[in-house]
Amino acid sequence: MLSVQKILLLIIISMASLTVGCSNSTFPAQGNLLYLAQATPEKPIGTGTTTNVSPLEQETMQVTIYHATNDAMFLVPEIHVVPKNDHPAQTAIELLLAGTKNADLVSVIPPDTQLRNVWVKDHIAYVDFNDNLIKKNTGGSTSELLLVGAIVNTLTEFSNIEQVQILVEGKKIDTIVGHMDIVEPLSRSEKIIKKL
Amino acid sequence: MEVLRLHRKLFFLFLLIIFLMPQVTLAKSLHTNIPKASLPVLPAIIENVITTDENLLPKVELANVRWLVNKDSVTGGNNLRLVIDTTGPVQVSSKLDDTNSQVIIDIPGATIGKINGWLALDGDIADQVSFATIANNNSKVIVSLSGVIDDSDYNVFTLPSDVAANKMFRVVVDINKPLPKAEYNFTPGLQNKVIAIDPGHGGSDSGAIGPNKTQEKTITLAVAQRVQALLEKAGAEILMTRQTDKDVYGPNDSAVDELRARTLVANDNKADVFVSIHIDAASNLIAGGTTTYYYPKSKYDVMLAQCIQSNLVVAGKLQNRGRRPARFYVMRNTEMPAVLAELAFISNPNEEIIINSTQFQQEMAQGIVKGLDAFFALAAKKRGGL
Numbered sequence: 001m002l003s004v005q006k007i008l009l010l011i012i013i014s015m016a017s018l019t020v021g022c023s024n025s026t027f028p029a030q031g032n033l034l035y036l037a038q039a040t041p042e043k044p045i046g047t048g049t050t051t052n053v054s055p056l057e058q059e060t061m062q063v064t065i066y067h068a069t070n071d072a073m074f075l076v077p078e079i080h081v082v083p084k085n086d087h088p089a090q091t092a093i094e095l096l097l098a099g100t101k102n103a104d105l106v107s108v109i110p111p112d113t114q115l116r117n118v119w120v121k122d123h124i125a126y127v128d129f130n131d132n133l134i135k136k137n138t139g140g141s142t143s144e145l146l147l148v149g150a151i152v153n154t155l156t157e158f159s160n161i162e163q164v165q166i167l168v169e170g171k172k173i174d175t176i177v178g179h180m181d182i183v184e185p186l187s188r189s190e191k192i193i194k195k196l
Numbered sequence: 197m198e199v200l201r202l203h204r205k206l207f208f209l210f211l212l213i214i215f216l217m218p219q220v221t222l223a224k225s226l227h228t229n230i231p232k233a234s235l236p237v238l239p240a241i242i243e244n245v246i247t248t249d250e251n252l253l254p255k256v257e258l259a260n261v262r263w264l265v266n267k268d269s270v271t272g273g274n275n276l277r278l279v280i281d282t283t284g285p286v287q288v289s290s291k292l293d294d295t296n297s298q299v300i301i302d303i304p305g306a307t308i309g310k311i312n313g314w315l316a317l318d319g320d321i322a323d324q325v326s327f328a329t330i331a332n333n334n335s336k337v338i339v340s341l342s343g344v345i346d347d348s349d350y351n352v353f354t355l356p357s358d359v360a361a362n363k364m365f366r367v368v369v370d371i372n373k374p375l376p377k378a379e380y381n382f383t384p385g386l387q388n389k390v391i392a393i394d395p396g397h398g399g400s401d402s403g404a405i406g407p408n409k410t411q412e413k414t415i416t417l418a419v420a421q422r423v424q425a426l427l428e429k430a431g432a433e434i435l436m437t438r439q440t441d442k443d444v445y446g447p448n449d450s451a452v453d454e455l456r457a458r459t460l461v462a463n464d465n466k467a468d469v470f471v472s473i474h475i476d477a478a479s480n481l482i483a484g485g486t487t488t489y490y491y492p493k494s495k496y497d498v499m500l501a502q503c504i505q506s507n508l509v510v511a512g513k514l515q516n517r518g519r520r521p522a523r524f525y526v527m528r529n530t531e532m533p534a535v536l537a538e539l540a541f542i543s544n545p546n547e548e549i550i551i552n553s554t555q556f557q558q559e560m561a562q563g564i565v566k567g568l569d570a571f572f573a574l575a576a577k578k579r580g581g582l
Contacts, residue, residue, distance in 0.1 A: 189270035
């Protein structure tokens with residue numbers, strides 16, 4: 001009788017831990033799709049390159065940023081492994097602004113664009129750039145779509161970020177170069193990511 | 197008797213766990229949408245104890261359901277993602293019902309397990325999802341949509357478990373938001389049509405600039421004026437948002453005032469369609485080709501984009517980048533089918549030369565006119581709405 005009870009207790013405990021596991025799991029990743037992915041535990045995916053910056057003994061984190069294909073059709077994720085810190089969103093944007101060394105990809109960020117600030121409130125990331133985001137922009141619908149997609153997709157890699165509000169010099173902007181309507185917080189774009 | 201006592205103890209333990217569980221769930225998944233999906237745990241667990249008690253054989257069960265409506269920052273389209281965790285690998289089959297208003301998913305060899313039989317969604321794309329175990333060992337999942345979709349609007353697939361990322365086996369259901377039904381009574385032909393033509397940029401806004409200093413605003417106006425001449429010859433009434441090199445709203449106006457002014461030309465004069473003409477640019481000089489953008493506000497917008505894109509590609513013989521959805525201001529804020537055509541890339545040195553030739557400008561203008569003619573012919577066949 002006691003042993004039966006123990007067995008049942010074990011079943012209960014194991015089921016309880018299973019349920020905890022379920023509620024823990026983030027929204028699923030599919031191929032190059034990393035919706036609500038956590039900053040750290042996602043595996044490298046896609047054709048993205050890995051830059052290993054960290055010394056062996058240091059704790060690291062993975063950051064996924066987005067660059068355009070050479071034909072400007074799509075965005076492609078690029079995985080970076082960097083020393084772990086308490087401001088991964090800032091690190092991700094700084095890596096995005098730094099461009100890419102991959103010859104198959106091209107950065108979509110206008111030259112001399114700088115990050116002023118990035119913070120998260122109610123699952124919305126507010127990312128504030130200097131006005132070179134607009135002034136040094138090449139113009140064109142395609143570059144505007146890729147730029148917005150790259151910023152939004154880079155930040156929505158983090159599990160606590162659902163939408164992104166782009167700011168310039170601390171203010172909301174209606175559009176970057178006169179095509180897109182970006183006055184509202186924006187969600188991730190899966191369609192702009194190149195399918196493998 | 198002992199069995200009864202055991203059950204009572206079991207039940208107590210479960211109540212305890214259940215009391216703890218929702219808090220954990222809420223704390224871990226702070227996303228507004230997800231807790232709705234993971235909340236109905238209580239009745240499911242009790243049901244599961246009984247089945248586990250009676251039948252200790254391992255089998256595949258549905259373990260958890262969550263959903264999210266994503267608003268794509270680039271395309272502007274909404275899509276619903278429903279994820280069902282399963283305790284083991286499964287195969288799925290799916291189909292639309294006869295009315296195209298339900299997605300039916302069969303998961304053979306898996307019971308619904310702990311899942312509640314019913315889940316309410318927000319109604320944006322689907323109203324509810326029901327789960328049932330049929331023939332003892334198979335699950336049937338029915339997603340009741342808030343509109344009608346086509347086969348191309350949904351996708352059902354499975355994903356393997358990923359222990360490192362703490363993810364179970366999953367069944368994923370993606371459903372695009374159905375376009376609202378629009379009713380236009382277009383007639384064939386260009387005669388008497390009211391067509392708004394918007395030459396992109398202008399005045400203080402030069403638009404994109406090519407490596408040899410060609411300004412986008414100059415080319416867009418040149419092509420637009422050729423479109424105007426061709427359409428007027430065909431008997432259409434043309435509303436030009438600008439006729440000269442100027443800002444439509446005012447010099448050095450805000451970007452949104454400028455864009456709004458362009459949409460008002462079309463909206464205030466009840467244009468049948470709106471066509472914005474642009475020249476594209478990208479940071480990589482090798483990027484090139486022709487794209488027609490639309491905002492998915494009705495099926496007519498897609499149709500217009502398709503007609504214009506295919507005729508532009510025939511006319512200009514540049515790379516066909518396709519018709520693409522985009523959350524562009526002028527298409528979102530016009531009350532009629534609208535497109536934004538990017539004829540070529542000013543950033544591409546070869547294409548910068550091409551767009552300066554009057555022959556190319558005339559051919560692209562003819563392409564737009566042919567596209568409009570094709571659109572009205574096709575739309576007239578769909579009278580009464582799409």
